[in-house]
Amino acid sequence: MQHYDAVVVGAGIGGLCAAGILAKRGKKVAVLEKNHTPGGVANSFRRGRFEFEISLHELCGFGPDDRPFGSARRVLDALGLSHRIDWVRVPEAYRLLTFEGENPIDARLPFGIEAFTDAMERYVPGCRGAVSDAFLLAAEIRAALAALGAARTTEEKAAVLSAHSDFLHIAGMSVEEGLAALGLPPRAADLMKGYWAYLFTDCTELSFLHYLNMFNSYIELGSVIPRNRSLALSLEIADLIRENGSDVFLNAEVMRIGTENGRAASVTIADGTVISADDVICDISPAVVFGSLLPPEVISSADRRKTNARELSGRGFCVYLGLNRSAEALGLTDYSYFIYPDMDTAAQYRAAAAPETNFIQNTVCQNAADPGASPSGTCMLTMTTLFSSDCWGNVSDADYQKEKEAFAAQMIVTFERAVGVSIRPYIEEIEIAAPQTFARFIGSPEGAIYGYRAAEWDSILARKMMDAHFSQLDRLHFCGGFGMNLNGYSSAMGSGMDTANRILNREAKK
Numbered sequence: 001m002q003h004y005d006a007v008v009v010g011a012g013i014g015g016l017c018a019a020g021i022l023a024k025r026g027k028k029v030a031v032l033e034k035n036h037t038p039g040g041v042a043n044s045f046r047r048g049r050f051e052f053e054i055s056l057h058e059l060c061g062f063g064p065d066d067r068p069f070g071s072a073r074r075v076l077d078a079l080g081l082s083h084r085i086d087w088v089r090v091p092e093a094y095r096l097l098t099f100e101g102e103n104p105i106d107a108r109l110p111f112g113i114e115a116f117t118d119a120m121e122r123y124v125p126g127c128r129g130a131v132s133d134a135f136l137l138a139a140e141i142r143a144a145l146a147a148l149g150a151a152r153t154t155e156e157k158a159a160v161l162s163a164h165s166d167f168l169h170i171a172g173m174s175v176e177e178g179l180a181a182l183g184l185p186p187r188a189a190d191l192m193k194g195y196w197a198y199l200f201t202d203c204t205e206l207s208f209l210h211y212l213n214m215f216n217s218y219i220e221l222g223s224v225i226p227r228n229r230s231l232a233l234s235l236e237i238a239d240l241i242r243e244n245g246s247d248v249f250l251n252a253e254v255m256r257i258g259t260e261n262g263r264a265a266s267v268t269i270a271d272g273t274v275i276s277a278d279d280v281i282c283d284i285s286p287a288v289v290f291g292s293l294l295p296p297e298v299i300s301s302a303d304r305r306k307t308n309a310r311e312l313s314g315r316g317f318c319v320y321l322g323l324n325r326s327a328e329a330l331g332l333t334d335y336s337y338f339i340y341p342d343m344d345t346a347a348q349y350r351a352a353a354a355p356e357t358n359f360i361q362n363t364v365c366q367n368a369a370d371p372g373a374s375p376s377g378t379c380m381l382t383m384t385t386l387f388s389s390d391c392w393g394n395v396s397d398a399d400y401q402k403e404k405e406a407f408a409a410q411m412i413v414t415f416e417r418a419v420g421v422s423i424r425p426y427i428e429e430i431e432i433a434a435p436q437t438f439a440r441f442i443g444s445p446e447g448a449i450y451g452y453r454a455a456e457w458d459s460i461l462a463r464k465m466m467d468a469h470f471s472q473l474d475r476l477h478f479c480g481g482f483g484m485n486l487n488g489y490s491s492a493m494g495s496g497m498d499t500a501n502r503i504l505n506r507e508a509k510k
């Protein structure tokens with residue numbers, strides 16, 4: 001039996017970062033990945049002359065060299081990889097389009113606090129003061145969350161809260177309540193809710209603190225994509241792990257996690273190989289770990305209850321299109337399109353429970369950021385939506401292909417109608433990923449792609465206050481989109497680094 005300091009189950013971006021940090025600090029790590037490439041959804045695939053990005057629309061939390069801030073930047077700097085990736089900066093924040101009601105929205109919002117505030121003032125005269133206040137509040141949230149992360153005892157945490165009174169004041173507010181408290185006119189509030197689908201909890205329930213923190217990160221620091229897709233990032237981290245004497249095993253599905261003396265101690269791979277380790281880090285869903293990988297008798301009732309109480313966030317559906325016209329020729333001048341019927345997010349979240357009523361989408365045109373992303377005279381569009389129920393789980397095998405294609409067609413028509421650009425005559429390649437595709441590809445329950453829903457009881461603040469680690473079983477850790485920091489690249493990467501640091505700190509104390 002081989003022994004490692006740590007094994008990581010799943011080579012998603014969170015697991016790779018955890019392994020990378022441990023390997024750089026001299027630990028011997030084995031990353032075990034069931035697929036034939038590392039990265040999980042941080043990956044790409046080819047169809048014809050197009051290489052499609054599977055997931056990454058934009059990476060936030062990666063400030064430029066003159067402002068090297070943000071969670072992704074912190075992790076990539078620690079790994080020494082910030083300059084090993086060829087980055088492309090995303091040109092603008094988003095174009096927000098609604099298409100129902102009397103006064104539909106068509107607004108283009110830029111990156112940069114000043115430019116964003118100016119644009120808001122142009123769209124909704126008189127909102128400048130409230131928008132500026134939102135950014136001041138966001139700065140306080142960032143400072144308070146950093147201080148809370150560093151606080152070790154309950155007393156220290158209480159001291160942080162009393163030092164940040166505005167933070168405490170908004171801690172229990174939803175996005176709707178927070179934006180209203182700032183005095184934003186309803187139209188301005190609607191423009192600022194553009195990113196809500198990235199967290200996929202409606203704004204009557206989504207924590208204002210969490211949303212504003214993410215919103216500020218995008219607007220203040222902008223966002224990036226690797227020119228060679230997120231796979232370039234995954235491959236760089238995998239290389240770094242190997243360069244530092246550790247291993248990344250592909251086609252290695254973990255079937256069981258073994259325990260010894262009340263702690264996680266080994267994993268068994270599909271071919272029967274057993275690997276023992278001091279720590280087991282899971283970059284996969286706790287429901288899978290507690291439901292099928294661990295022996296039931298070692299799972300505490302608290303872990304069982306918490307895992308059952310957590311709700312899945314959106315189940316993913318994507319349409320990847322390769323078009324035989326350039327973005328310029330088609331009039332696709334924007335990178336990121338948020339398209340919603342209207343900005344009643346509670347109604348839209350409910351409607352996203354079924355294909356026939358789900359008209360939400362975020363579509364990106366990669367060529368608008370990187371004109372050379374596909375061959376000259378072509379461009380790529382990726383349309384993504386999420387479902388708030390497991391409606392695709394009820395589709396029979398016989399109907400699956402037909403229903404998948406029908407819903408993809410609905411997304412394409414919605415895009416054409418909202419943006420006013422015809423794309424159907426120019427489709428050269430099309431690939432569709434339904435929740436079933438994601439369930440199979442990354443093993444996530446119901447094809448959930450955004451981890452757990454940021455319910456109020458399970459928000460980032462609640463988790464930080466309670467040190468809500470996901471397992472009471474000694475030496476078992478979680479990271480990634482289902483981990484402590486909730487979903488998204490920078491969160492998953494940050495949780496990977498935090499997990500590695502917790503293990504390193506424990507060892508240092510010993």
Ligand SMILES: Cc1cc2nc3c(=O)[nH]c(=O)nc-3n(C[C@H](O)[C@H](O)[C@H](O)COP(=O)(O)OP(=O)(O)OC[C@H]3O[C@@H](n4cnc5c(N)ncnc54)[C@H](O)[C@@H]3O)c2cc1C
Nearest residue numbers: 010012013014034040041055057058254449480481488489
């Ligand atoms: C379509 C889409 C668009 C997105 N857009 C963005 C965006 O623009 N910005 C952003 O920040 N975030 C975005 N996200 C979210 C982001 O991609 C995820 O939060 C993040 O990549 C999750 O990483 P992870 O570490 O949880 O790993 P995952 O990508 O979930 O990978 C888990 C890995 O574990 C492996 N695995 C599972 N079971 C086993 C097993 N038993 N044994 C071995 N290996 C196993 C899987 O094969 C997989 O490789 C998007 C996601 C999707 C799907």
